[in-house]
Amino acid sequence: MKRIVSLLLSAAMLLGLAACGGSSGAVSSGAASSQAAPAPSSQAVSPEAASSQAAQPLTAQTVRIAGLKGPTTMGLVNLLPMKEAGTAALDYDLQLYGAADEIVPLLTKGELDMAAIPANLAATLYQKTEGAIQVMAVNTLGVLYVVEKGDTIHSVADLAGRTILSTGKGTTPEYVLRYLLEQNGLDPDTDVTIEFYSEATEVTAQMAVAEDAVAVLPQPYVTSASMQDDTLRVALDLTEEWDKVCDTQLITGVTVVRTAFAQEHPDVVAAFLEEYAASVDAANNDLDGTAALCEEQGVVAKAAIAKAALPACNIVCITGDEMRADVEGYLQVLCDADPASVGGAMPDQGFYWLG
Incomplete structure (x- = not known):
C-alpha cells in the first residue's frame, strides 16, 4: 500500500x-x-421492462x-x-x-x-x-507557434542566443521545443534561455512589456495575444517545423x-x-x-x-x-x-x- x-x-x-x-x-x-449497474433481479419481467432496464445503465x-x-x-x-x-x-x-x-x-x-x-x-x-x-x-x-515582437526570426536556428518564454514545463511545449532546437543544431541548455510560466496568460503579459520578446504559445492564446497587440508576429509554426525533421504526427x-x-x-x-x-x-x-x-x-x-x-x-x-x-x-x-x-x-x- x-x-x-x-x-x-x-x-x-x-x-x-x-x-x-x-x-x-x-x-x-x-x-x-x-457506478456499476445493479445485478439483475431473478424475478420475471416483461420484454418492455427488460429493455428499459438494459438501457438504463448507459x-x-x-x-x-x-x-x-x-x-x-x-x-x-x-x-x-x-x-x-x-x-x-x-x-x-x-x-x-x-x-x-x-x-x-x-x-x-x-x-x-x-x-x-x-x-x-x-x-x-x-x-x-x-x-x-x-x-x-x-x-x-x-497548436504551438513561436511569436515575436519584430521580424528577426525566420527559422529555428534564428532562436540562438534568445530568451524564449513558454508554458508547459515537463509537457508538450517543452519537449517539442527542445527536440526542434536539437534537430536544428542548437543546445537547449546553452544556446538559448527558456523561461517557463505556469499559465499562457502569464506569457502573454510578459510579451506585452518586453522589448524583444520571443515566446512559444499555443492556440488560442496566439490569436488572443495578436488581437491585443498588433506588433506581435507569428514567426514559426512549430507543426511545420516538426514536419521538416520528423515523419510522425x-x-x-x-x-x-x-x-x-x-x-x-x-x-x-x-x-x-x-x-x-x-x-x-x-x-x-x-x-x-x-x-x-x-x-x-x-x-x-x-x-x-x-x-x-x-x-x-x-x-x-x-x-x-x-x-x-x-x-x-x-x-x-x-x-x-x-x-x-x-x-x-x-x-x-x-x-x-x-x-
Missing part, C-alpha cells in the same frame, strides 16, 4: 505543469458519480470528464448542448481546470472517469500508476479514461467516443456556436477569440488503430530524445483502449 501511495504522489509531483493554463473551476456538475450514466482551458477542451464543449437537448446517450459532468497537476490526482483517486491532457503526460501517468489510465483518442494535433493532447472505468463500462466508452466525434465535428464546422460555448464555459475568454482561433487549433477525434499508430510514433520520437519525457520508457500495448 505504501508503495502505491508513493507512486501516486510521485506522479502528481512530477507532472506539475500543463501545456495550456488558466484559472480553474468546474464547468458543470453532474448529479451522480459513475443512458443514466454520468461521465465525469476534465479538460484544460484551450484547444483540448474546445472539442468537448458541444457535448453540453447535446446533453441539454436530450440527444446525448450519456450525462456529462464536464469540469475545467487550469493545469494538469489539478487533474492528475483526481484521476488517480477515481474522482474523474476521463480527461483531456497532454500526450506525453498520459504516457508518464500510465507508467507511474502501473496502467491505471488508457488513451482512447487523440484530441488535438499541433505532432500531437498535443489525448483523451484518457481510467482503466477500471473502461473495463467496467466498455459500452459507455464506446458511446462517449461516438458523441465526442460529433462534438469535434461541430467544433470544426459550427464556429459561431462553438465559440459561444467556449466563452460561456470559460474555455476561452471571448467568443471572438475562440472563433478566430478554432481553424488553427487542429481539433480532431482520432481513435482505434490510427490513434495507436499516431501516438506510438510521436512518443517514440520523444522517448528517443529523452526517455523521461514519456515516463522512462515507451508504454506497452495496454496503454491503448481500442474497444
Whole structure:
C-alpha cells in the first residue's frame, strides 16, 4: 500500500505543469458519480421492462470528464448542448481546470472517469500508476507557434542566443521545443534561455512589456495575444517545423479514461467516443456556436477569440488503430530524445483502449 501511495504522489509531483493554463473551476456538475449497474433481479419481467432496464445503465450514466482551458477542451464543449437537448446517450459532468497537476490526482483517486491532457503526460501517468489510465483518442494535433515582437526570426536556428518564454514545463511545449532546437543544431541548455510560466496568460503579459520578446504559445492564446497587440508576429509554426525533421504526427493532447472505468463500462466508452466525434465535428464546422460555448464555459475568454482561433487549433477525434499508430510514433520520437519525457520508457500495448 505504501508503495502505491508513493507512486501516486510521485506522479502528481512530477507532472506539475500543463501545456495550456488558466484559472480553474468546474464547468458543470453532474448529479451522480459513475457506478456499476445493479445485478439483475431473478424475478420475471416483461420484454418492455427488460429493455428499459438494459438501457438504463448507459443512458443514466454520468461521465465525469476534465479538460484544460484551450484547444483540448474546445472539442468537448458541444457535448453540453447535446446533453441539454436530450440527444446525448450519456450525462456529462464536464469540469475545467487550469493545469494538469489539478487533474492528475483526481484521476488517480477515481474522482474523474476521463480527461483531456497532454500526450506525453498520459504516457508518464500510465507508467507511474502501473496502467491505471488508457488513451482512447487523440484530441488535438499541433497548436504551438513561436511569436515575436519584430521580424528577426525566420527559422529555428534564428532562436540562438534568445530568451524564449513558454508554458508547459515537463509537457508538450517543452519537449517539442527542445527536440526542434536539437534537430536544428542548437543546445537547449546553452544556446538559448527558456523561461517557463505556469499559465499562457502569464506569457502573454510578459510579451506585452518586453522589448524583444520571443515566446512559444499555443492556440488560442496566439490569436488572443495578436488581437491585443498588433506588433506581435507569428514567426514559426512549430507543426511545420516538426514536419521538416520528423515523419510522425505532432500531437498535443489525448483523451484518457481510467482503466477500471473502461473495463467496467466498455459500452459507455464506446458511446462517449461516438458523441465526442460529433462534438469535434461541430467544433470544426459550427464556429459561431462553438465559440459561444467556449466563452460561456470559460474555455476561452471571448467568443471572438475562440472563433478566430478554432481553424488553427487542429481539433480532431482520432481513435482505434490510427490513434495507436499516431501516438506510438510521436512518443517514440520523444522517448528517443529523452526517455523521461514519456515516463522512462515507451508504454506497452495496454496503454491503448481500442474497444
